[in-house]
Amino acid sequence: MQVIDVVPPLDQTLRPTQPVVLALGFFDGVHRGHQAVIQRARAAADARGLQLAVMTFDVHPAVIYQHVPADSVKYLSTRQRKVALMAQNQVDVLYVLHFTPEFAALAPQAFVDQYLVGLNAAVVVAGFDYTYGKRAVANMTTLPDYAQGRFEVLTVPAAMIDGAKISSTTIRAALDTGDIATANQLLGYAYETTGTVVHGEARGRTLGYPTANIATPTAERLPGIGIYTVLMQVNGAWVPGMASVGRNVTFGAGRPVTLEINLFDFHADIYGQPVVVRWLHYLRGEVQFTGAAGLVAQLAQDEAASRAYLKELRD
Incomplete structure (x- = not known):
């Protein structure tokens, strides 16, 4: 698997020469919900004979959006662990986008134009709750409008266990209370x-x-x-x-x-x-x-x- 750091703005030399299926998310922990997104993207890539690329971030968006001190964030998967988990999930290319204040300030249309189109995405896959700006206007429902027919959009529904959505937040809470059984069940490993x-x-x-x-x-x-x-x-x-x-x-x-x-x-x-x-x-x-x-x-x-x-x- 190839790992590529992307420091905004996107250097056009990083644009793949062939279209890719691009999965989006922060993917902290690469838990069973994240795995469902990657598997959907893998299937789309295989069906089209394309490579599967994933775009994640170097830090949690809260560091920029909520001014959380970067050294206070405790991750389920550090960069090294996330890279290993992505490789296990048959990802071909992992883009690690540096989440700078300038990047965070991009309008939704600019994000789509510069990064999704810029990375030559033929298909974009993400979870139902993925956002790329203010939730009310930059969500998976509005993404086809920003795409303007340049790529296909696939939305993956929530992964559920016992009627509850699998989430990194739930896994963190389970770990904090010592509930290893629940954390491992939700992670899938x-x-x-x-x-x-x-x-x-x-x-x-x-x-x-x-x-x-x-x-x-x-x-x-x-x-x-x-x-x-x-x-x-x-x-x-x-x-x-x-x-x-x-x-x-x-x-x-x-x-x-x-x-x-x-x-x-x-x-x-x-x-x-x-x-x-x-x-x-x-x-x-x-x-x-x-x-x-x-x-x-x-x-x-x-x-x-x-x-x-x-x-x-x-x-």
Whole structure:
């Protein structure tokens, strides 16, 4: 898959020589609703013998429209993760449009003329709620008028589960409360985060449960505080374990939130290694114990529960 950064205004050298089917959206998480849009676009591209292109943005539009600080946004999929998910969904070309204030100020007709026509779209595909300006005038209902017959418009209805629309907002809320089961159901895959193994306080080793302390990207959304069953990819291998997202309240108040992972049957030195964490199951919330003995007893229960869950998955 080819990844192309587009810094407004569109450089005409980026215009494909052949028409494309162009799917539109921010696609944070590339969840099952997004996948439905991409699949519809893939089918349209295959039927016409064209390439499938997707146009997304480098930052969430709220950074510009609502003046949200860019470093405060926590994404379901960072750029690297979104690129990987797009490739998995058989996208041929991914345009990453830099969402500048100048771009945000474009009138709907200018957006269509400069970017949809400019990228040689024969067919434009998006979800029913996609907008490209003020919702009242720049929506999928009005897009055929702006297209002026230059491309076909395909609108994909909402993807639903149990009567509710699948959305990135719902997935973020589920993750924030530790509801991994719901988040993974809506995503259509197990949620993943990244990080690097760093030195911690080494307390887990003295308790018999050594942990890998993971420094995570500030832009990536961690699940809420709690204890989880996970897999962690290190050096190309997936290793089972249990993760703690929390403040280690047993050992003092006012501590920062950290991610620590105890890997099962694993003893290699992995300091400095990049890792991927796959979040599978929520075990419990964070508990403040009166001493180390209570914590160790609970960790033994957590390990047993995690191993049982992983065995059930394998079976």
